[in-house]
Amino acid sequence: MNIAIVGGGIGGLATALYLSRAGIAVRIYEAARELKPLGVGINLFPHAVRRLYELGLEEPLSRVGIKTRQFAFYTQHGQLLHEEPSGLLAGYNWPHISIHRADLHQVLLDATLKAIGPERVHLGHPCTGFAQNAEGVDVHFSGGLASIRADAVIACDGIHSAIRRQLYPGEGKPVFGGINMWRGVARGKPFLSGATLTRVGPISTGKLVIYPIRDYDDGTQLINWVAEIRRHVDAPNDWSKTGRLEDFLPAFAHWRFPWLDIPALLEASVPVLEYPMVDRDPLPRWTFGRITLLGDAAHPMYPRGGNGAAQAIIDADVLARELTRGGDIERALAAYETARLPLTSEIVRTNRTKPPDHIIELAEQRSGYQPFTDIEAVLPKAERDDILDSYRRTTQFDIAAVNGGKA
Numbered sequence: 001m002n003i004a005i006v007g008g009g010i011g012g013l014a015t016a017l018y019l020s021r022a023g024i025a026v027r028i029y030e031a032a033r034e035l036k037p038l039g040v041g042i043n044l045f046p047h048a049v050r051r052l053y054e055l056g057l058e059e060p061l062s063r064v065g066i067k068t069r070q071f072a073f074y075t076q077h078g079q080l081l082h083e084e085p086s087g088l089l090a091g092y093n094w095p096h097i098s099i100h101r102a103d104l105h106q107v108l109l110d111a112t113l114k115a116i117g118p119e120r121v122h123l124g125h126p127c128t129g130f131a132q133n134a135e136g137v138d139v140h141f142s143g144g145l146a147s148i149r150a151d152a153v154i155a156c157d158g159i160h161s162a163i164r165r166q167l168y169p170g171e172g173k174p175v176f177g178g179i180n181m182w183r184g185v186a187r188g189k190p191f192l193s194g195a196t197l198t199r200v201g202p203i204s205t206g207k208l209v210i211y212p213i214r215d216y217d218d219g220t221q222l223i224n225w226v227a228e229i230r231r232h233v234d235a236p237n238d239w240s241k242t243g244r245l246e247d248f249l250p251a252f253a254h255w256r257f258p259w260l261d262i263p264a265l266l267e268a269s270v271p272v273l274e275y276p277m278v279d280r281d282p283l284p285r286w287t288f289g290r291i292t293l294l295g296d297a298a299h300p301m302y303p304r305g306g307n308g309a310a311q312a313i314i315d316a317d318v319l320a321r322e323l324t325r326g327g328d329i330e331r332a333l334a335a336y337e338t339a340r341l342p343l344t345s346e347i348v349r350t351n352r353t354k355p356p357d358h359i360i361e362l363a364e365q366r367s368g369y370q371p372f373t374d375i376e377a378v379l380p381k382a383e384r385d386d387i388l389d390s391y392r393r394t395t396q397f398d399i400a401a402v403n404g405g406k407a
C-alpha cells in the first residue's frame with residue numbers, strides 16, 4: 001500500500017507516524033517550502049497524550065511541554081469560580097500537556113523524518129486537487145509540479161483544505177460565529193500553581209485563556225494567552241496574521257488581579273496574532289472511494305476545548321487501525337469515517353454551544369456580571385461538574401474512557 005498524505009501539520013505528521021508504524025509506505029506533500037515554528041499554545045489532554053506516548057514521544061514531549069496540573073475558572077472580577085486537578089493529578093494514567101504548537105510540530109516532524117526518511121517529505125507541494133479511478137488516485141500540485149499517483153490519499157490540509165473544496169465545491173468560506181481572537185506569548189514569572197490552565201471572564205465582556213507552555217532554566221515561563229471578544233471582523237482566517245494590542249487591550253485594562261497582572265502580560269507579548277473564531281458545519285461524508293479527510297480538513301472546530309490537535313491525532317490512530325485490519329482500502333477509509341465522523345461532528349457543535357467555559361458564562365449571567373459572595377448560591381458545584389463532565393464525555397476524555405483504553 002502506498003499512501004499520500006496531503007499536509008504536514010499536526011494531523012498529517014501524526015498520520016505518517018501511525019501508518020509507518022503499521023508498516024504502510026507513506027509520502028507527505030506539504031504546501032509550505034519550509035516548516036517554520038508557527039502558532040502559539042496548544043493543550044493536549046490525556047486522550048491525545050496517551051497516543052503520542054504510544055508513538056514513542058514521551059521523552060521529547062516531556063522536554064518541551066508543561067505537565068499541567070490544574071484547571072481554574074475566574075470571573076472578570078478575578079474571583080475564583082471553580083478549580084479542579086488536571087492530568088495525572090486528576091487520576092489519568094497520562095498527563096495533560098500544554099505546549100507551544102511549534103514545539104509539538106517539531107517533535108512530530110523529528111519523529112516523522114526518522115521514521116520515513118526526509119526523501120518522503122515533499123515540501124513546496126501545494127495540492128490543487130485529485131482524480132481517482134478504481135486503481136488509484138492522481139494528486140495534482142500547483143507551480144508546474146508533476147502529479148503523483150497513490151493507492152489512497154489522506155487530506156490533512158487544514159481548515160482551507162483544497163481536497164475538501166474539490167469534494168464540496170459549494171461550501172465556501174469557514175463559518176464566523178462573531179467572536180474574534182487575539183493570541184500571544186510572553187516570558188514571565190509563574191502564576192498560580194505554575195501549571196494552571198486558567199479561563200477568565202465571560203465572552204460577553206471579553207474572555208481570556210492563559211497557561212504556561214515552556215519552562216526556562218532561570219525559573220521564568222513562556223505564558224500563552226488567547227483573548228476572545230465578540231466583535232465582527234474581516235480578518236482572513238490566517239493563523240499567522242498579526243494583530244494590534246489597541247484593538248483588544250481596553251477590554252482587559254483593569255484586569256490586574258493578585259494572582260496575575262493581565263494588562264502587563266498582554267503588553268509584554270510581541271507579536272500579537274489575530275484570528276477569527278471559525279469552524280465549518282459538520283459534513284455528511286469524508287470518504288469518497290480512495291480519498292478521505294482528517295483533522296481540520298474534516299472537522300475544523302472552535303479552539304475552545306483543547307480538542308483541535310487532539311482529535312486530529314485520534315483520527316490518525318483510528319485510520320491506521322482500520323487500514324491494518326486487512327481487506328480493501330475503500331472499506332478501511334469508510335470504516336474510519338463511520339468511527340470518527342459522528343463523534344467529531346458532536347464536538348464541533350458542542351464547542352459552539354457548551355464548551356467548558358460555559359460555566360463562567362452561566363455564573364456571570366446569574367450574578368448580573370457583579371462580584372458575588374457565595375459561588376454555591378450562584379452555580380453549585382454539582383452543576384459545574386455536570387457541565388465539565390458532559391464536555392469530557394462528548395470529547396472522549398473522561399477518565400474511564402481514557403484509562404480504560406477506549407478513548
Ligand SMILES: Cc1cc2nc3c(=O)[nH]c(=O)nc-3n(C[C@H](O)[C@H](O)[C@H](O)COP(=O)(O)OP(=O)(O)OC[C@H]3O[C@@H](n4cnc5c(N)ncnc54)[C@H](O)[C@@H]3O)c2cc1C
Nearest residue numbers: 007009010011031038039040127157158239295296308309
Ligand atoms: C501555521 C499554523 C498555526 C497554527 N496555530 C495554532 C495555534 O496557535 N493554536 C491552535 O489551537 N491551533 C493552531 N493551528 C491549528 C492547529 O494546528 C490545528 O487546528 C490542529 O492541530 C489540527 O491539525 P491539522 O493537521 O488538521 O491542521 P493544521 O495544523 O492546520 O495543518 C494543515 C497543514 O496543511 C498544509 N496545507 C494547507 N493547504 C495545503 C495544500 N493545498 N497542499 C498541501 N498542504 C497544505 C498547511 O501548510 C499545514 O501544514 C495552527 C495551524 C497552522 C497551519
